[in-house]
Amino acid sequence: MKRKIHIVVLLTGLCVGPASAQFGLTVYDPTNYANALLRYFELQQQLLQLTNSLALALQMAKNIQNMPARYQALFSIWRNGVAQDTYGNTGGWVNGINSGQVPVVNAGYQQATTQLVPYNAKVLATMTPDELARVESQYASVELSDGANVTAMATLGAIRNNAANIETQIGNLEQDSLSEDPDLNTEVSVLNKINNADVLNLRSVQDTNKLLASLLELQTVAAKQQREAGANAIYADIARRANLAGNLAQVTGTITDSLQNFRMP
Numbered sequence: 001m002k003r004k005i006h007i008v009v010l011l012t013g014l015c016v017g018p019a020s021a022q023f024g025l026t027v028y029d030p031t032n033y034a035n036a037l038l039r040y041f042e043l044q045q046q047l048l049q050l051t052n053s054l055a056l057a058l059q060m061a062k063n064i065q066n067m068p069a070r071y072q073a074l075f076s077i078w079r080n081g082v083a084q085d086t087y088g089n090t091g092g093w094v095n096g097i098n099s100g101q102v103p104v105v106n107a108g109y110q111q112a113t114t115q116l117v118p119y120n121a122k123v124l125a126t127m128t129p130d131e132l133a134r135v136e137s138q139y140a141s142v143e144l145s146d147g148a149n150v151t152a153m154a155t156l157g158a159i160r161n162n163a164a165n166i167e168t169q170i171g172n173l174e175q176d177s178l179s180e181d182p183d184l185n186t187e188v189s190v191l192n193k194i195n196n197a198d199v200l201n202l203r204s205v206q207d208t209n210k211l212l213a214s215l216l217e218l219q220t221v222a223a224k225q226q227r228e229a230g231a232n233a234i235y236a237d238i239a240r241r242a243n244l245a246g247n248l249a250q251v252t253g254t255i256t257d258s259l260q261n262f263r264m265p
Helices: 002-024 030-060 067-071 091-099 102-112 121-125 129-178 187-260
Strands: none
Touching (some): 067 129, 091 129, 102 129
């Protein structure tokens, strides 16, 4: 009987031993271990990438030291037009080319130039059609020249009048660009400054085009006057040759008649 009890106890001990090993110890899984290592490597690479990005961002965020002393330069200042006004007829012109106000420009131009008076109607009535056409063309040239001059003066005056404001805006842009203030060197701030610089450049190009257009208009009027002078010279030569042939025929006929009627006393 005692022997049977010992065998049951031994078998019970043997059964308890494997159960403890089965439920109390961690089981090794090679697949899970490999996945864990791979995940750890990926996290390590992400951390390295973030570290490099942070280092690059810090490097890109550094400002150049003492930028105003290195890059800031002085430029010429816009000058307004000036002139002596001995006889009181240049002040309006100067005011016009400095302000760009069309009424001021018109008044100043008229005051400083010789007035263009019209022909008397009776005088025009005595002209031949060709003479009338030449007179009207020459008169038109002076009127066109006056218009082009006034336009150029108004354009120049408007640019001069706005020059001070534009200089201020350029100065503000320059100061912001050279500033070490972090709020002025964010990505959005830098893009805004670049956009504003582009706009200022476009405005300057537009003013340049306006001046070039005024110069082209003046050159066109001058070309018309030159063409008119050449056409008048050609017309005068044609008229001279036509009159020369008639005069020569008249002179020749007069000499022939004189010779035929000549008698010795």
